[in-house]
Amino acid sequence: KIETVRYARENKIPFLGICLGMQVAVIEYARHVACLEGANSTEFDRQAAHPVVGLITEWIDADGLVEKRDEASDLGGTMRLGAQNCNLITGTHSREAYGQDVITERHRHRYEVNNHYVETLEDAGLKIAGRSEDNSLVEIVEVPDHPWFVACQFHPEFTSTPRDGHGLFSAFINAA
Numbered sequence: 001k002i003e004t005v006r007y008a009r010e011n012k013i014p015f016l017g018i019c020l021g022m023q024v025a026v027i028e029y030a031r032h033v034a035c036l037e038g039a040n041s042t043e044f045d046r047q048a049a050h051p052v053v054g055l056i057t058e059w060i061d062a063d064g065l066v067e068k069r070d071e072a073s074d075l076g077g078t079m080r081l082g083a084q085n086c087n088l089i090t091g092t093h094s095r096e097a098y099g100q101d102v103i104t105e106r107h108r109h110r111y112e113v114n115n116h117y118v119e120t121l122e123d124a125g126l127k128i129a130g131r132s133e134d135n136s137l138v139e140i141v142e143v144p145d146h147p148w149f150v151a152c153q154f155h156p157e158f159t160s161t162p163r164d165g166h167g168l169f170s171a172f173i174n175a176a
């Protein structure tokens with residue numbers, strides 16, 4: 001999966017990553033652009049040298065973010081589920097595809113981009129195109145200097161229908 005993302009990124013092939021697709025895109029960018037050797041999600045390597053994606057409970061303590069989920073509880077404890085608002089950043093492909101600043105999208109995942117690495121990733125050029133309502137969590141990333149590379153933590157396919165196709169899918173197909 002990482003090599004697939006790398007191929008699309010380096011060869012400027014339109015890419016839309018969803019959920020794990022976003023997490024893998026972040027790992028790929030961390031490894032090959034931000035030069036964070038050994039970057040991984042703790043889902044795949046709990047001892048990762050650079051845990052750029054992890055359970056929020058694994059990195060929440062250091063900066064005391066408000067969202068609290070307990071890893072010791074059942075999966076629901078760390079699962080982010082259901083419709084949540086996301087703030088889009090002006091000038092991004094995502095903002096253009098949606099045509100509005102705040103969107104509501106459905107989630108179903110446990111792992112999050114580790115905020116401790118966001119600055120490093122941004123310094124390496126990764127664009128954070130969307131954040132959760134309180135701006136605490138990364139929801140969408142984009143790769144600049146690329147025709148169309150968008151990856152989101154939420155699931156646009158949950159609200160897309162044959163008659164009313166989701167804007168992200170339309171924009172992706174148009175770019176392709």
Ligand SMILES: NC(=O)CC[C@H](N)C(=O)O
Nearest residue numbers: 019020043108109110111
């Ligand atoms: N639906 C998904 O792709 C979610 C998987 C993902 N690794 C998680 O955060 O749980």
